Amino acid sequence: MPGCKTYAILFPAMLQDYLLLAVLLVVATIFPIGGLITAFIIRPHRPGKIKGDTYECGLETIGETWVQFRVQYYIYALVFLIFDIETIFLLPWAVAYNQLGLFSLIEMFIFLALLLGGLVYAWRKGALEWI
């Protein structure tokens, strides 16, 4: 692309795809920090005990703010993690599928069947139910 030549000398060719990402990252960092700083400068500063309380839908807050969460959250995150990794292996297989043939399909089915077995087990054991 002739339009890219102007900054190609300063910016490496291999990273030009990521230039937009870098700009977005910088903007995304500045945006919330800028908002917070602006609010800090503009806002009136009148601290009070009731104002500093934890907000809980207008009710009185009971106990600590750091409460113990249910273990169910962990199980859900765990199942998410396992299937996240499955995606990582699925993507290259799907991209290369046209060049691989039937054997790869069988291999992938074995791969998926094993993980699906895990999901079925978790389901049957009631680990996915919100008690």
Place this chain on the structure above:
Amino acid sequence: MPPFENLPTDLVLQGIFLLVAGLIVVAAVAVVTLRNIFHSALALILCFSAVAGLYILLEAPFVAAVQVLIYVGAISVLILFAVMLTERVMDPKMGARNEQWWLGLLLTAIAATGLGAIVGFAPWPLSKAPIINDQITALGKEFLTTYVLPFEVASLLLLMALLGAIIIAREKEGG
């Protein structure tokens, strides 16, 4: 070669590397020294993201995507949940370091010296070969031909991790 081999390109790359490396080191130091373990976990997320940037610099976009998806997206969430699930972690009275931390520091110094010596003195056989093109297709082929056994064993490992973690972490046995 087009005009990419001149000085500014190298300088820009090195500048980006130093920026990312600085971020990684600062975040990693924060992970191991902060008293509040929740803040450590947040610093860990920053460190993982910066490492993904390093993979992009090394021209391995697939591994960078894996890093973001698995480490930043899933492992961090798991660690944050574990922090929230264990109540006393938040106890500010619980110190960051154990009684034998100085021994750990000593051992770390020895290990770092040894590794540094290897990095400094070993002659690495650098290759001038061009990078393989279309990395993701090539990876897919490798996974399902040369590395098909590790590929299936990885599936088995994930299955075991899923079942084991569910059995260990659940509230009651057989319920």
Place this chain on the structure above:
Amino acid sequence: MSGVPLSWYLTLATVLFAIGLYGTLSRKNAVGILMGIELMLNAVNINLIAFWRFITPHLLTGQIFAVFVITVAASEVAIGLALILAIYRQKKTIDIEEIDLLKG
């Protein structure tokens, strides 16, 4: 060739590995120890990708190894944190200095 020399990556990986090792050995909190292990695994992955890029860029072994390392690391975190949760439920603490059931 890339403008950043291989030795820079290796040095960074060494520093990151040392920080992770220190975290693993010095933390009082079991979750903190796991975080240290994660840092060390990340350092190893940086090494693998750097070696792939500079020594065998025409093969993919380094990247495949890195992906498998990440997979194993994820499984390890899942089981490790589950164990920590189980210990917490039994003993109401994850301070490793108080978990001394096997101490003679």
